[in-house]
Amino acid sequence: RKYVYLFHEGKAEMKDLLGGKGANLAEMTNIGLPVPPGLTITTEACNEYYEVGRAFPAGLEEQLQKGLQDLEQQIGKKFGDAVNPLLVSVRSGAKISMPGMMDTILNLGLNDVTVQGLIQATGNARFALDCYRRFIQMFGDVAMGVPHHAFEEILARAKEEQGVGFDHQLDAEALKQIIGKYQQLYQEHTGTDFPQEPYQQLLLAIKAVFGSWNSDRAIVYRKHNKIPDDLGTAVNVQAMVFGNMGDDCGTGVAFTRNPSTGEKKLYGEYLINAQGEDVVAGIRTPQPISSLEQDMPEIYQQFVQISQRLEKHYRDMQDIEFTVEKGKLYMLQTRNGKRTAAAAMKAAVDMVHEGLISKEEAMLRVDPKQINQILHPRIDTKAKLNIIATGLPASPGAASGEVVFDADDAEKQGKEGKKVVLVRTETTPDDIHGLVMAQGVLTSRGGMTSHAAVVARGMGKPAVCGCEALKIDYEQKCFTVGRITVQEGDLISIDGATGQVILGQVPTLAPELGGEFAEFLGWADEIRTMGVRANADTPEDAKKARDFGAAGIGLTRTEHMFMQQERLPIVQQMILAETVEERQKALDQLLPFQQEDFYGILEAMEGYPVCIRLLDPPLHEFLPNREELLVEITTLKCTGGDPELITEKEVLLKKVEALHEFNPMLGHRGCRLGITYPEIYAMQARAIFQAVAQLTKEGVKAIPEVEIPLVIHVNELAFLRKQTIEIAEQVMKETGVEFEYTVGTMIEVPRAALTADEIAREADFFSFGTNDLTQTTFGFSRDDAEGKFLQHYIDAKVLKENPFVTLDPLGVGKLMDLTVKLGRTTKPDLQIGICGEHGGDPDSIETCYKLGLDFVSCSTFRVPIARLAAAQAVI
Ligand code: ADP
Ligand code: MG
Ligand code: MG
Numbered sequence: 001r002k003y004v005y006l007f008h009e010g011k012a013e014m015k016d017l018l019g020g021k022g023a024n025l026a027e028m029t030n031i032g033l034p035v036p037p038g039l040t041i042t043t044e045a046c047n048e049y050y051e052v053g054r055a056f057p058a059g060l061e062e063q064l065q066k067g068l069q070d071l072e073q074q075i076g077k078k079f080g081d082a083v084n085p086l087l088v089s090v091r092s093g094a095k096i097s098m099p100g101m102m103d104t105i106l107n108l109g110l111n112d113v114t115v116q117g118l119i120q121a122t123g124n125a126r127f128a129l130d131c132y133r134r135f136i137q138m139f140g141d142v143a144m145g146v147p148h149h150a151f152e153e154i155l156a157r158a159k160e161e162q163g164v165g166f167d168h169q170l171d172a173e174a175l176k177q178i179i180g181k182y183q184q185l186y187q188e189h190t191g192t193d194f195p196q197e198p199y200q201q202l203l204l205a206i207k208a209v210f211g212s213w214n215s216d217r218a219i220v221y222r223k224h225n226k227i228p229d230d231l232g233t234a235v236n237v238q239a240m241v242f243g244n245m246g247d248d249c250g251t252g253v254a255f256t257r258n259p260s261t262g263e264k265k266l267y268g269e270y271l272i273n274a275q276g277e278d279v280v281a282g283i284r285t286p287q288p289i290s291s292l293e294q295d296m297p298e299i300y301q302q303f304v305q306i307s308q309r310l311e312k313h314y315r316d317m318q319d320i321e322f323t324v325e326k327g328k329l330y331m332l333q334t335r336n337g338k339r340t341a342a343a344a345m346k347a348a349v350d351m352v353h354e355g356l357i358s359k360e361e362a363m364l365r366v367d368p369k370q371i372n373q374i375l376h377p378r379i380d381t382k383a384k385l386n387i388i389a390t391g392l393p394a395s396p397g398a399a400s401g402e403v404v405f406d407a408d409d410a411e412k413q414g415k416e417g418k419k420v421v422l423v424r425t426e427t428t429p430d431d432i433h434g435l436v437m438a439q440g441v442l443t444s445r446g447g448m449t450s451h452a453a454v455v456a457r458g459m460g461k462p463a464v465c466g467c468e469a470l471k472i473d474y475e476q477k478c479f480t481v482g483r484i485t486v487q488e489g490d491l492i493s494i495d496g497a498t499g500q501v502i503l504g505q506v507p508t509l510a511p512e513l514g515g516e517f518a519e520f521l522g523w524a525d526e527i528r529t530m531g532v533r534a535n536a537d538t539p540e541d542a543k544k545a546r547d548f549g550a551a552g553i554g555l556t557r558t559e560h561m562f563m564q565q566e567r568l569p570i571v572q573q574m575i576l577a578e579t580v581e582e583r584q585k586a587l588d589q590l591l592p593f594q595q596e597d598f599y600g601i602l603e604a605m606e607g608y609p610v611c612i613r614l615l616d617p618p619l620h621e622f623l624p625n626r627e628e629l630l631v632e633i634t635t636l637k638c639t640g641g642d643p644e645l646i647t648e649k650e651v652l653l654k655k656v657e658a659l660h661e662f663n664p665m666l667g668h669r670g671c672r673l674g675i676t677y678p679e680i681y682a683m684q685a686r687a688i689f690q691a692v693a694q695l696t697k698e699g700v701k702a703i704p705e706v707e708i709p710l711v712i713h714v715n716e717l718a719f720l721r722k723q724t725i726e727i728a729e730q731v732m733k734e735t736g737v738e739f740e741y742t743v744g745t746m747i748e749v750p751r752a753a754l755t756a757d758e759i760a761r762e763a764d765f766f767s768f769g770t771n772d773l774t775q776t777t778f779g780f781s782r783d784d785a786e787g788k789f790l791q792h793y794i795d796a797k798v799l800k801e802n803p804f805v806t807l808d809p810l811g812v813g814k815l816m817d818l819t820v821k822l823g824r825t826t827k828p829d830l831q832i833g834i835c836g837e838h839g840g841d842p843d844s845i846e847t848c849y850k851l852g853l854d855f856v857s858c859s860t861f862r863v864p865i866a867r868l869a870a871a872q873a874v875i
Contacts, residue, residue, distance in 0.1 A: 003045040004063040006070055007038050007238075012314075017042045019234030021093030024334050031313060033306060033331050037074045038088070038238030039067040041206065043095065046232035049210045056203075064202075067237075075239050080198040084121040085114040087131070087240040090205040092212060094233040097335065098221055101233060102212030103142045105205050106276050107135035107240060111196040127245050129175035130168070134275065136182040136194060139201065143208035146189040154181045166284055168244070168273055202237070209235045241330045243323040244275040250296075251323040252279055254289050254303075256311045259319075259339040260381050262346025262516075266290070266307060268320075275323075299329050310334050315356050316365070317347050340381075341370035342512075349516040352523075359523045360875045366520070368842040368869040372396040372497070374517060375548075375861055376462065377508040379495050386503040389481045391442070391467025393499040394453035399440030399462040400493040400505040403486055405477055407434025414438060421492055423479060425472055427452040432563075435459065440494050442501060444470040444479075447786065454837070458535075460544075460861040462496035470501075513547075521549060521864055524871035530848065531855030532866045533611075535835055537561065539600030542610075545860045549867055552608035552703075553601065554767065554857020555835035558684060559617050561597045562590075568622065575619045576655050580679065587683040594687035595694075602695055602702040611705040611767060611835075611857075612688055613746065614681045614720075618669040620659040629653045665781050670710025674720050681708075685724045689731035692739045704741045705765060710772070711745045714758040721762050744831075748772035753815040760826035767857075768816055768834040770844075774803050777812050804837065807844035816851050833857055842869035849873035 010018050010026025018026060022040035029035045041064065048057035072078050077086035087109040092102045110118065110132045118128035137155075140146035155167065158178050162170060170178070186194045195201050212218060213233045222229060243251035252270025257263060269286035271279050272295065279286045293300040303322065306329075310318045319337035323330050339347065348362040357365070376397030379385070401419035404410045407430065410422045414437025422438040424431065426446045435441055435455055440462035443452045447466055456463035472479040477488040484503070486492060493502040533554035534545030542553060562571045567590065574586035602610050633649050636642070661667035674681040688704050695702040706724055711717045721743045728741055744765030747753055749772065756766070775782050782804050793799045807813060823830045833855040838844035840862030848856050849870065858866050 001044070001057075001059065002063070003042050003057065003060045004067045005040045005042065006067060007035060007040070010040060015095050016231075017044065017234070019043060019093030019095055019236075020097055020335055021091060021333060022234045022236050025236065025238070025332075027313075028310075028331050028334060031309075033310075034329060035331050036239040036241050037071055038236055039064075039071065040093075041235040041237070043232035043234045046210050046213060046234065047230060049207075050214070050232075054207075054211075061203075064206075064237075071237075071239055079109055079202075080111075080114060081117060082113050083117045085109055085117050085198075087118075088202070089236075089238050089240055090202070090209065091236040091238065092209040092233050093236055094213070095231050096227055098218060098227070101215075101218055102209045103138070104276065105135070105138045105142055105208075107131040108139070108201050108205060109198040110135050111194075111198065111201075113196075114198070122245065124245060125172040126170075126175065127242070129172050129179065130170075130244055131242070131275075133175055133179050133182060136179065136186060139205065140182070140186045140189070140194075143205050144186070144190050146186055150185055150189075151182060154178060154185065167278075168284075206235050206237075209233060238332075241323050241325040241328075241332075242275065243271075243325060244273055245326060247273055248296075248327045249273055249323075249325050251275060251321075252286070252289065252292070253319070253321050254307065255337045256307045256318045256320070257337070257339075257343070257347050257350075259317070259337050259343050262339065262343035262350070264347075264350055266304065270322075296324065296327070299324055299327070302329050306331065312356065315351070315361075317343075341366065341373040344370065345374065345520050346516045349520050360527065362520065363524060363527060363868065363871045363875055366868060368865045368872065371865045371868060372861070375511055375513070375864065376460065376496070377510055378497070379493075379502075380507040380509050383507050385500070385506060387500050388484055388486075388503050389467050389469040389501040391444075391464040391470075391499045391501065392447060392453070393495075393497055394450070394465035395440075395456035395461060395463035396497040397440070397460070397462035398493060398495050398497075398506060398508045400491060400508075401439040402489050403479075403492055404434075404438070405472065405474055405479075405488060407431035409488075410434035410438045411436070421494060423470075423472065423492075424452070426450060427455070435461065440464075440496065442467060442470070442492075442494050444468060444472055447791065450786070456496070457861065458859045460859075462494055464494045464496055464499050464501060467499070467501060517864075521867050524867045525549070527874055528867065528870035529874055530845075530853060530870045531833070532863055532870060533609075533833070533835075533855050533857035534860050534863050535839075535857055536601065536860060538597075539604045541860055542601050542604035545863055546604065546608075548860060548863040550608075550860070550863045552855075552857075553605055553610040554833055554839065554855060555707075556601060556610060556612045558594070558597075558613060558615055559621075561594060562615070562622060567593055571622045574680070575622060575659075576652070583677065584679055587679055591683050591687050594684060595691050598688050598704075599691040599694060602691055602704060603700055605703075607701045607703070609703040609705055611707050611744075611765075611833075612684075613707040613709050614671075614684050615673055616670050616709040618659070618661060618664040618667050619673065620656065620661070620664065623656050623659065624652065626653070626656050626660065629656060663781075665775065671708050671716050671720055672710070674708065675716060678720075678723055681720060682723060682727055685727045686731060689728050689739070689741070690735070692741065693731055693735040693737040696737050696739045697735070702739070706741060706743045707765075707767060708743070708745045709769070710748055711759060712749050712751045714755065714762055717745050717759055717762040746772075746835075747816075747819050749776045750815060753819040756819040756822035757826045760823040760830055763823075763827075763830070765831040765833070766819065766823055767832070768819070768853075769836055770807060770812060770816075770834060770838045771804065771836040773815065774808065774812050777808075777815060778803060806841055807838045807847045809847050813847055813851065820851055820853070831855075840866055842872070845869040846873045 007026045007029040012023050012027035015023045018040045079086045087107050089106045091104045115132045119125045137151040141148045162174050183194045243249045250272040251274050254268025258267040266289050268289040271286045317337040318334045321333040344366045348365040351357045352362050379398045401421040404420045411433045413420050419439050422441045426443050441452050443465045453465045469481050470479050493506040533552040534550035535555040536542045536545050537560045570589045577583035636646050692702045708720050724743050742764035744763045746769040747766050748769035831854050835857040839856040840858030
């Protein structure tokens with residue numbers, strides 16, 4: 001088996017075997033760029049190293065020695081030579097670059113003898129000794145676990161004694177002494193002398209790289225980022241070039257475009273007379289890459305040319321590491337540069353214009369999940385932040401404000417025009433009014449799909465959830481993180497894109513949605529075949545959704561309209577009514593409100609369909625909580641309260657108790673309400689059609705779709721459809737206005753899916769309610785599952801993903817597939833869409849595309865994500 005590849009034997013496509021760094025070093029070598037020669041030990045060697053119990057697989061050492069000889073020949077120096085020694089770097093490099101992997105060791109091959117050779121060969125003692133002390137430090141720290149700070153203390157003391165500020169000002173004599181102390185430190189810590197045999201050094205370093213693949217940090221990182229454990233890491237052994245030989249030397253890093261804005265301009269830094277990671281380690285302040293043009297004009301020109309060439313070659317933005325040795329430029333690494341969403345989008349659009357990539361390729365350059373970053377104010381990347389804790393990045397965007405601990409306070413202060421951040425252990429539907437008025441929300445418990453997270457994402461509000469470091473004390477109105485206490489009224493900021501909690505106010509940048517953003521998503525619209533709609537309950541939401549590119553509304557939830565303050569008492573009257581007449585009285589009062597709601601939404605969505613779902617949740621959601629009522633009544637009785645009021649409350653309590661359900665999620669809700677109280681749905685249908693008639697009269701094109709929720713049997717739909725049509729005809733007669741409308745249903749329980757051919761007879765359209773369909777297919781309630789065992793299932797790899805976040809393709813997806821097929825046997829061009837959280841999840845959108853759906857519908861702020869994901873699904 002071939003374990004060792006010389007750079008010129010590899011290529012960019014061999015990332016699996018050579019790791020990202022090795023494959024790109026090979027590629028650069030083969031296109032003729034100045035890369036110091038080297039070799040790569042394969043990821044397979046790493047995996048076999050573990051298979052045989054942390055030992056080199058047979059044959060590896062011979063191949064390594066052979067490779068080294070090749071290197072020696074290419075360079076004309078010998079490894080371990082006392083006169084002119086070859087030095088190498090040992091660099092880790094997995095397929096996916098990973099923090100937690102072993103850091104690079106430079107200048108390997110030096111010992112007490114070869115360092116003298118290096119002094120002789122270069123005539124530069126300071127340089128040679130600097131290399132040696134760096135080597136001992138890196139080898140000791142990285143390969144053998146000698147604490148980094150112990151080396152740094154020795155170095156700091158030496159600088160102090162010498163009265164110099166910077167490492168490179170230490171003279172040869174001082175360096176010699178440091179080397180002595182370093183070796184002593186090494187001995188004390190490892191119990192062995194610093195290894196003098198270069199080949200021994202090399203083997204230890206390679207083992208350390210292999211070992212770092214299974215360091216705790218690397219394992220945690222892989223788990224978090226869903227990277228397989230069996231990829232293994234490659235090891236690169238490369239001839240050293242030296243940026244620390246004097247002022248005609250240096251080292252630097254640069255991006256071919258600005259990684260935070262995408263601007264097409266070299267972006268980076270370098271340091272004269274420095275080595276390796278000095279630039280990023282903050283040893284001295286580096287120079288911006290633009291000043292290299294003055295410092296080393298020829299090198300600069302050459303570097304510009306090479307970076308352009310690399311960009312053309314890889315057809316993507318590159319992140320490049322280079323070193324200059326005595327006026328000669330060397331390339332040490334290139335890779336596709338990590339970038340912000342805004343930069344990714346701008347670079348992709350520019351590259352299409354430059355003819356570098358196609359529009360389709362441009363689509364694949366932006367991660368739909370990242371688009372969120374662009375839609376919200378962001379923290380200015382240049383700002384200094386006082387980060388006190390990090391939670392889950394639950395809803396993107398940056399928010400600053402005074403801390404409040406109560407939804408009522410948030411509402412009150414928000415209405416007064418104050419900016420507040422609501423801080424709670426977790427939120428419930430009772431906190432919505434506070435959420436609405438807060439800049440953002442921070443919770444100490446709950447996950448990415450907790451109430452606060454879902455609601456905040458729906459509202460496009462920043463949220464950080466599950467920030468467990470926060471200890472909230474509602475009584476004292478403060479929270480603590482470690483030793484820091486934050487009182488009510490103190491200013492904090494949250495970054496919902498990173499999960500950071502920051503003390504004080506932070507500078508933010510406003511989103512820019514014109515220009516490249518519009519152009520890019522315009523291309524997505526050209527490419528995609530599925531429609532994208534939004535879920536919106538208010539005219540404002542509907543307008544925003546249009547701005548984001550939604551072509552219609554896939555779900556308007558009418559119950560949210562029932563919750564509003566002036567309406568709730570009327571809704572309660574309706575629920576408490578003993579007779580149909582009483583109920584009708586309340587409904588008559590609700591009608592104008594609903595009509596106004598529908599009028600506003602249909603008007604905002606002029607020319608596009610609006611799918612309105614009739615009342616869905618169980619009625620008790622509109623009534624007071626049973627326990628609270630009991631306490632209220634008891635208190636009234638004990639304090640001699642008004643007997644009339646007590647009776648009134650007792651009646652209410654009776655009704656609440658009568659409506660109590662053991663399992664409301666599977667209870668008297670959805671079209672079951674519509675069947676038992678037909679007058680409720682009748683009122684809603686009338687409100688819709690009267691609004692449509694009014695709009696039609698005014699010349700506004702309204703396209704209503706009336707949606708009956710939670711149907712399990714075709715007869716339910718037949719009954720309610722008949723009623724709806726009757727009302728439409730009545731309204732047409734009353735108003736003298738003709739209009740069009742459709743009546744359809746949500747598919748959200750397995751029985752509906754299984755009998756979709758029958759149901760389709762009575763439906764003009766289907767819309768998958770995959771939140772409920774997932775609950776009912778899995779047979780567990782989302783609210784309970786997410787809090788109790790779902791995370792455990794995912795950690796234990798019983799489930800790959802949270803099925804409420806990403807559509808379960810094999811189970812729920814199979815039911816959907818069946819539904820589509822059965823539905824379209826009855827009606828070949830039955831319109832079928834999806835609404836609910838999954839409609840905005842890129843992976844789920846791909847599933848929907850494969851199932852042949854006509855559109856996806858998602859919360860407003862996810863519309864751009866869905867547009868891109870729908871385009872990617874086609875490609
Ligand atoms: P990382 O994966 O952390 O970027 P690298 O393996 O790229 O680590 O090494 C870090 C730095 O070490 C490089 O950017 C370069 O400056 C320096 N370096 C690595 N190999 C060599 C070499 N052969 N000659 C000179 N410098 C090197
Ligand atoms: Mg590094
Ligand atoms: Mg690097």
